[in-house]
Amino acid sequence: MSSPHDFEVSGSDTLHVGRVLALRLDQVRMPGGRTVGREVVEHPGSVAVLPLDDDTSVVMIDQYRHPVGRRMRELPAGLLDAPGEEPVAAAQRELLEETGFTAREWSVLVDIAPSPGFSDEVVRIYLARGLAEGGRPTGPDDEEADLDVVRLPLVEAVRQVLAGEIISAPAVAGLLAARAVLVGTAQPRPVDASWPDRPTRFADRRG
Numbered sequence: 001m002s003s004p005h006d007f008e009v010s011g012s013d014t015l016h017v018g019r020v021l022a023l024r025l026d027q028v029r030m031p032g033g034r035t036v037g038r039e040v041v042e043h044p045g046s047v048a049v050l051p052l053d054d055d056t057s058v059v060m061i062d063q064y065r066h067p068v069g070r071r072m073r074e075l076p077a078g079l080l081d082a083p084g085e086e087p088v089a090a091a092q093r094e095l096l097e098e099t100g101f102t103a104r105e106w107s108v109l110v111d112i113a114p115s116p117g118f119s120d121e122v123v124r125i126y127l128a129r130g131l132a133e134g135g136r137p138t139g140p141d142d143e144e145a146d147l148d149v150v151r152l153p154l155v156e157a158v159r160q161v162l163a164g165e166i167i168s169a170p171a172v173a174g175l176l177a178a179r180a181v182l183v184g185t186a187q188p189r190p191v192d193a194s195w196p197d198r199p200t201r202f203a204d205r206r207g
Helices: 089-100 142-146 154-162 167-183 200-207
Strands: 010-018 020-028 033-042 046-052 057-065 072-073 076-080 101-112 124-135 148-153
Touching: 020 200, 033 046, 033 200, 046 089, 046 101, 046 167, 057 154, 057 167, 072 167, 076 089, 089 101, 089 124, 101 142, 101 167, 124 167, 148 154
Parallel strands: 046 124
Antiparallel strands: 010 020, 020 033, 046 057, 046 076, 057 072, 057 148, 101 124
């Protein structure tokens, strides 16, 4: 059996640098010897939170997403765009800002790469339990000004996933993983579990 091919990058050009992403074009050597261009979206990485109450209800948000042109039911989430901020601290901040809740217990539920064919984005999804109302900050702007907080049973949220009503990748993965935890077929990881796939290129670019 031959050894795995090493996809060497012979050159790279920056095509765009924006506020939340960059686009570069890499020249990559293929197994047959050809060199082809591969567009890569650099992402700062993000966190999402599955807030699970003692009655196994989940707290989600309905938010307008311009690229798809409609509201989507999602988990509270945000970019890792604050220099030096730990991922769990970002998750705690997003939970409070978007839902008004705090949580007593935190663990790592699942990590996902939503679009590995063209982006290095990886999302860490936390399980938050022991919820308490902490007061949502006032003065949201942009899309968050139109954000609605929704509480529903986990089993109903899973039904919406399988019915194609919830399609946000972090929400789908988080809800199905939480269901596996509740029925005892899986266990979450410690809140400080290693994250080897966390994106770094965009953060390094911004210095």
